[in-house]
Amino acid sequence: MAAEDLSSFVPPEDAVTREGAVLLLFGEGPAGPDVLLTERAHDMRSHPGQVSFPGGSVDPGDTGPQAAALREAEEETGLDPAGVEVFACLPQLWLPPSNFAVTPVLGWWREESEVSVVDPREVHAVYRVAVAELLDPQHRISVVHPSGWRGPGFLIGDDKDLILWGFTAGIISRIFDYIGWARPWDDRVERELPAHMLAGRRDASSSSSTDPRGQ
Numbered sequence: 001m002a003a004e005d006l007s008s009f010v011p012p013e014d015a016v017t018r019e020g021a022v023l024l025l026f027g028e029g030p031a032g033p034d035v036l037l038t039e040r041a042h043d044m045r046s047h048p049g050q051v052s053f054p055g056g057s058v059d060p061g062d063t064g065p066q067a068a069a070l071r072e073a074e075e076e077t078g079l080d081p082a083g084v085e086v087f088a089c090l091p092q093l094w095l096p097p098s099n100f101a102v103t104p105v106l107g108w109w110r111e112e113s114e115v116s117v118v119d120p121r122e123v124h125a126v127y128r129v130a131v132a133e134l135l136d137p138q139h140r141i142s143v144v145h146p147s148g149w150r151g152p153g154f155l156i157g158d159d160k161d162l163i164l165w166g167f168t169a170g171i172i173s174r175i176f177d178y179i180g181w182a183r184p185w186d187d188r189v190e191r192e193l194p195a196h197m198l199a200g201r202r203d204a205s206s207s208s209s210t211d212p213r214g215q
Contacts, residue, residue: 003091006104006174011094017101021065022055023073024171025084027109031130035172036115038076039125039162042196047211049124049197051156051164053104053171054079056211065089065103077126078118083111095167098211104171129156129164134172137185143169144190146198153191163191 003010011017025036040050054073062068066089070081090104117123133139134154143153143165152173153165164172176182 001090001175001178003093005178006090006171007093009094009096011092011101015099015101017094017099019058019065019068020056020100020102021058021069021072021105022053022102022168023069023084023105023107024053024090025073025079025107025109026131027112027128029128029130031132033131034128035131035134036073036077036079036109037127037129037156037164037168038123039127041120041122041124044122049194050166051127051162052168055102057100066105069103069105069107076118076123077115078113079115080111080113083109083113085110093167093171102167127156131181135176135181135183137183140185140187141189141191142187144192146193150190152187155191163193163197165193 023036027034027036036054037051038054040047040052042049054076055069056072058065058068062071066086070084073079074081084107086105086107088106090106092101092103094101115126117126133156139155139160141153141155141163142150143163144150151165151170153163153169154172156162156164173182
C-alpha cells in the first residue's frame with residue numbers, strides 16, 4: 001500500500017515532522033476477527049472521547065515506530081507485547097494540525113493477553129471490535145464536523161451509540177476498500193459528533209498537542 005491509498009495527507013518532502021505510531025492489532029476474538037481500539041477519557045484537554053488505535057509519540061528511548069506502538073499499547077491497555085506478531089509497517093501519514101508523521105503498525109495477536117483500562121485518567125474504555133461489525137452497512141455513517149469536514153464513520157459499542165471517526169475511521173475505511181472487503185453502504189446517513197467530543201477541538205488542533213492520533 002502507498003500512503004496515498006490511505007490518506008490524502010502525506011509528510012511533505014524534507015519536512016521536519018514529529019514522529020508518532022499507532023498499533024493496528026487484529027486478533028481472533030469471541031465474535032470472530034477483531035481489532036483493538038481505545039476510547040480516550042471524556043475530560044481530557046485534547047481529543048476527549050476519541051476512539052482510536054493505541055498509540056502515541058515515538059519517544060527517544062524507542063527503537064522506532066514498532067517499539068513505540070507496542071509500548072503505547074501496553075501503557076494504555078495492559079497488552080503483553082510479547083504476544084504480538086508485527087508483520088508490516090504502513091507508510092507514514094501526515095496530520096497537518098499537529099505536524100505528526102504517523103506510522104500505522106500492523107500486528108497479529110498471536111498469543112492473546114488480557115486488556116483493560118490501565119489509567120482511567122487517560123483511557124475511558126478498551127474495545128475489541130469485530131471486523132464483521134465494522135463491515136456491516138448498518139453500522140457505517142458519514143460524520144459531520146462543525147468545521148464543515150465530512151468523512152466516514154462507524155457506530156461501535158454494545159448499543160452502537162459510540163462514533164468512530166476521523167483519522168482512525170479513515171484508515172479502517174481505506175484498508176477495507178483496498179483489500180476488497182468493503183460492502184456498499186449509504187454515505188447519506190449522517191451523524192453529528194456529541195458535545196463531549198468537541199470540547200477539546202481547539203486543543204486538538206494545537207501544534208503543542210502530544211497525541212498523534214488527532215482527528
